[in-house]
Amino acid sequence: MSEKFDAIVVGAGPAGISCAYDLAKGGASVLLLERGEYPGSKNVMGGVLYRKMMEDLIPGFYKEAPLERPITEQRFMMMDKESAVTFSYKGMEWAKEPYNNFTVLRAKFDQWFADKAVEQGAILINETVVLECIVENGKVIGVRTDRPNGEVYADVVVLADGVNSLLAQSLGFHKEYRPDEVALATMEILKLDKKIIEDRFNLEDNQGCTIELFGDATKGILGTGFLYTNKDTLSLGVGTLLSGLIKHKIKPYELLEYVKSHPMIRPYIQGSEPQEYLAHLIPEGGYNSMGKIVGDGVIVIGDASQLVNAIHREGSNLAMTSGRLAAETILSAKEVGDFSERILDQYRTKLLSSFVGQDMKKYKDSTHHFDKFPQYFTDYIPMVNKAASQMFTVDGSSKWEKQKKIWSDLGTTKEKMKLARDVYRAWKVIK
Ligand SMILES: Cc1cc2nc3c(=O)[nH]c(=O)nc-3n(C[C@H](O)[C@H](O)[C@H](O)COP(=O)(O)OP(=O)(O)OC[C@H]3O[C@@H](n4cnc5c(N)ncnc54)[C@H](O)[C@@H]3O)c2cc1C
Structure with missing residues (x-):
């Protein structure tokens, strides 16, 4: 048998990294497997990172993390074809330490965050796809990867492989999601001079603005758009339920082009240069679409378990919290040497009684x-x-x-x- 760890975490996104960080900090041997060239290389997010959940892990993280801008203003734009009703809140209390939330670019942020887990003792291996869980007598005992002799074993496997989690699906934990349970989002990162961004969005240095777009941004299809300020780029995107795109026969990039040319958005992005185009699914089925999240020797966290609050555009914070609660549960299971579903089920109990479970239930029908x-x-x-x-x-x-x-x-x-x-x-x- 090849090497055995206390835990294998599949996927180095916010959920997986948080879990690996706390496990390693708690003295467990952890292997973090990521299919991308590096953590974040394949990850997509509009870009709002919530301070509280990061501080719970790494106090004062904002002093060294590669963040874009502290968000000092949040605007909400209800758009028609040639008009918009906008309301906003701007507060100087968000412009100083410890700040509120931040915009981030995941390709930079995830890499830094994963390095922090490695500093705690986690072993990170990139460019490794986990093909399946190894199951023996109904218990997950490891994973099979695409590397030669790529079987690795652990007391617990944590599935943090993101939306659609094929690994959880193959264990029978959830079915394939319907098009009305996932949204497809496309976004562009647009390069623009820092000073121009600050002038256009009425910002001073080290201040940021987010604009959420409703209504005509999605041509009336259920979904939202967003326009966020980074240091010297803008993140502009739009996401709608997959079922809406199918029904209205609209291609996602057509919707993004529509938003870019909309008279309420065009002046903000004028003169910018597209730097990157990204597309990703978002789990939006809510509480009723959550599948099984615990089994013998296995725990599912983050997007892999549908943890997204679409009404409040929160996902990364739910992912991090679920990762921390999973780590806490695994460390207690390690103390008693029992990784059965009965013991690991503490994770489900903790998750459902935390703000994550409460919010998932609150918006279950939205x-x-x-x-x-x-x-x-x-x-x-x-x-x-x-x-x-x-x-x-x-x-x-x-x-x-x-x-x-x-x-x-x-x-x-x-x-x-x-x-x-x-x-x-x-x-x-x-x-
Ligand atoms: C356009 C868009 C905008 C968003 N905006 C926001 C926002 O502003 N704020 C917010 O909080 N949330 C936002 N979200 C949601 C947020 O991005 C997710 O909720 C969050 O990334 C979930 O983290 P995760 O770690 O569970 O999954 P992910 O971040 O998707 O990470 C999963 C990781 O697993 C890896 N992986 C997958 N399969 C395998 C495999 N078989 N083997 C090895 N590795 C694997 C992937 O490469 C990836 O690194 C947005 C999402 C999108 C798409």
Whole structure:
């Protein structure tokens, strides 16, 4: 038999690295396997990294990590074809230590983060694809990789291989996801002079802005777009449910081109040079799509277990928290020398009672709801834009007349009742 570890972690994304970091710190022997040339080389994210979850792992990480900008302003743009209603919050408390959140480029960040796990004692091997789990008497005892004699063994295998986790699927932990359970996102990293970025987004040095795009950014299909500021690049992307793209026969890159040429976005990116084009799936099925996450000798974490809060564009923080909770569970299992499903199930209990499980349950019906009732994006956002245009146009009519006009544009009494019902329904699924 080849080498045996306490744990093998498959996938060096935020989930896998966090888990490997804490396991190694806790004295376990850990092998971290990554298929990419280096951690982050294949990874895609709009780019918001949440400080709290990183600080839980590495206090003061922001003093040395390759971060782009601290986010000091968050804008939300509800877009119609030639207009947008925007609201935002900007706070100087986010511009100073310990900051709030940061924009990052995963190719740089993941590499740095994985090095930190290696400093703790984890062994990282890149360019290694895990082909399958080795199962003996119903227990996972190791993995088979694409390297010659590539079998490696461990007391526990942690699957952190990201959305669609083929490894968890082959163990029968979840079925193949339906197109309405995953979103497909495409994004570009656009090179732009640092000073121009700061002028266009009203930023000072070491300040950053995120803009979330709703409505026409996705041509009304359920999904969102984003435009984030990095040091001297912008991250611009758009993601929609795969089922929406199929139904509307739109190719993902066509949607991205549409956003780039939209009159509300074009001025921000004018003169920029595309540096990188990226595409990736996002698990958006929510709590009801989560499969089995614990078995004998195996734990599933991060995107591999559908841990994404699409309403709040959170994923990396859920991934990191799940990685830490998995590490905590494995270290206790190591103390008693029992890696059975019964003992490892503590991970599931801890995860579901943490903010991760709470939020997954809170928004369990949100994707399904907004997918079933597309009028929020197709009708109501244009309606808000039209009302704003009418209200803010000074044309000699009184404000009473304007309010009456806006009210009558909401339609017949029946249509107004439907609108009120939809607002109530939306409140119920996200409350
Ligand atoms: C366009 C886009 C924008 C996003 N924006 C945000 C955001 O702003 N903020 C946020 O918090 N989240 C965001 N997310 C979600 C976030 O990226 C994910 O939730 C997060 O990366 C999940 O981490 P993970 O470690 O579980 O998976 P991943 O980051 O996908 O990592 C999985 C790793 O496993 C490796 N791997 C896969 N299969 C194998 C195998 N068989 N053998 C070896 N290695 C393997 C992969 O190469 C990869 O390195 C976004 C996602 C996308 C696609």
